[in-house]
Amino acid sequence: MTKVIYIIFLAKIFSELHHRDVYLPQLIIPILFTVLPVLLIFVEPDIGTAVIFIIIFLGMIGTLRIPLPRYFLYISPLLSLLCGFNLISWIIFMLLLIAALLFANIKFRDGLLLFLLNVLLGSLAPKLPLLLKPYQKDRLMSxxxxxxxxxxxxxxxxxxxxxxxxxxxxxxxxxxxxxxxLGFLPQTRTDFIFAVLGEEFGFLGTLILILLFVYFLAKILILAQSAKDPFKKYLAYGILFYFSSQIIVNIGMTVGLLPVVGLPLPFISYGGTSMLVSTIFIGLIFSIRKRLYA
Known part of the structure; x- marks a missing residue:
C-alpha cells in the first residue's frame, strides 16, 4: 500500500508543477518523500522494493518540463553513487560534472547543492557494501x-x-x-514463476506473455498522454512506471540480466499484497479512463 500512497502523493505534487519550468528547489519535497521510504526499506532489508521506488521517482520527474541536460544534472548524485565504487571513475565523473555545471544554465545555488550532493553520495559509495547482508553480497556475486x-x-x-x-x-x-x-527451481510461485512459464509453455508462450505486457503498458502510456487533468496524467505515469519496473526487473532476474532482488511478476506471481496493489492501480486506471471519455 505504500507504493499506492507514494504515487498518489507524487502525482499531486507534480500536477502543481505542470506547465512550469521545474528547478531543483521545487523537487526537494518529492526527493525527501522518496529518500525516507527507500532508506527504511533498505534497512529491512528489501533492495528490490527500494529500487522500484527510485525507478518510479526518476521516471515521473522525467515527465516534467525539465530539459534533458538539466534532468541528467538533477540525477547526477545517483550517478555519482554508482561511480563512487571506483576512485578513478568517480574522479573522471566529477571532472565532467564540474564542466557541465560551469556551462549549464542553472542558478549558482542549485549548482552548488548538486555538487555537494555528488560529493556526499560518491564518498558514501565505498561504505555501502558494509550495509549489505551476507546473502545480498552472495546474490551480487552470483x-x-x-x-x-x-x-x-x-x-x-x-x-x-x-x-x-x-x-x-x-x-x-x-x-x-x-x-x-523435481524441486530444483525454488520460489516457483513467486519470484521465478516466469522460468516455470518458460519451461511449460516455451519461447512461444513467454513471447505471448511479454507481448501482452507490452500492450498493457502501451495502453497506460496512451492514457497518460491523453489525460487533460495534470493529476490524472501523472497518476497514470506513476502507475506505468510501477508496472514496467516490476515486469522488467522480474523477467530480467529470471534470465540472469539483473540480480535476484525478490520482486513478483504482476498478475502472475502468487501473493496477496502484490495482487492487491495491482488491482488498486487497475481500478485507478479505469477511473481515469472513465472520466477521460465521459
Missing part, C-alpha cells in the same frame, strides 16, 4: 558470475536459465515442467 557458487547463491539463476532453456519453442506442457516438479 549475478556477476553464477558459476562462482553453483550450489549456493548461484543456484537460483542457474536453475532458472536451465528451466527456461529446456522449454524449447513450444514448452513441455502445462504442469509438465521437470525442473519445477
Amino acid at each position: 549475478f556477476l558470475n553464477p558459476s562462482w557458487d553453483p550450489t549456493g547463491a548461484g543456484w537460483h539463476i542457474l536453475q532458472s536459465k536451465i528451466s527456461i532453456g529446456s522449454g524449447g519453442f513450444f514448452g513441455k506442457g502445462y504442469l509438465n515442467g521437470i525442473i519445477k516438479n
Whole structure:
C-alpha cells in the first residue's frame, strides 16, 4: 500500500508543477518523500522494493518540463553513487560534472547543492557494501558470475536459465515442467514463476506473455498522454512506471540480466499484497479512463 500512497502523493505534487519550468528547489519535497521510504526499506532489508521506488521517482520527474541536460544534472548524485565504487571513475565523473555545471544554465545555488550532493553520495559509495547482508553480497556475486557458487547463491539463476532453456519453442506442457516438479527451481510461485512459464509453455508462450505486457503498458502510456487533468496524467505515469519496473526487473532476474532482488511478476506471481496493489492501480486506471471519455 505504500507504493499506492507514494504515487498518489507524487502525482499531486507534480500536477502543481505542470506547465512550469521545474528547478531543483521545487523537487526537494518529492526527493525527501522518496529518500525516507527507500532508506527504511533498505534497512529491512528489501533492495528490490527500494529500487522500484527510485525507478518510479526518476521516471515521473522525467515527465516534467525539465530539459534533458538539466534532468541528467538533477540525477547526477545517483550517478555519482554508482561511480563512487571506483576512485578513478568517480574522479573522471566529477571532472565532467564540474564542466557541465560551469556551462549549464542553472542558478549558482542549485549548482552548488548538486555538487555537494555528488560529493556526499560518491564518498558514501565505498561504505555501502558494509550495509549489505551476507546473502545480498552472495546474490551480487552470483549475478556477476553464477558459476562462482553453483550450489549456493548461484543456484537460483542457474536453475532458472536451465528451466527456461529446456522449454524449447513450444514448452513441455502445462504442469509438465521437470525442473519445477523435481524441486530444483525454488520460489516457483513467486519470484521465478516466469522460468516455470518458460519451461511449460516455451519461447512461444513467454513471447505471448511479454507481448501482452507490452500492450498493457502501451495502453497506460496512451492514457497518460491523453489525460487533460495534470493529476490524472501523472497518476497514470506513476502507475506505468510501477508496472514496467516490476515486469522488467522480474523477467530480467529470471534470465540472469539483473540480480535476484525478490520482486513478483504482476498478475502472475502468487501473493496477496502484490495482487492487491495491482488491482488498486487497475481500478485507478479505469477511473481515469472513465472520466477521460465521459
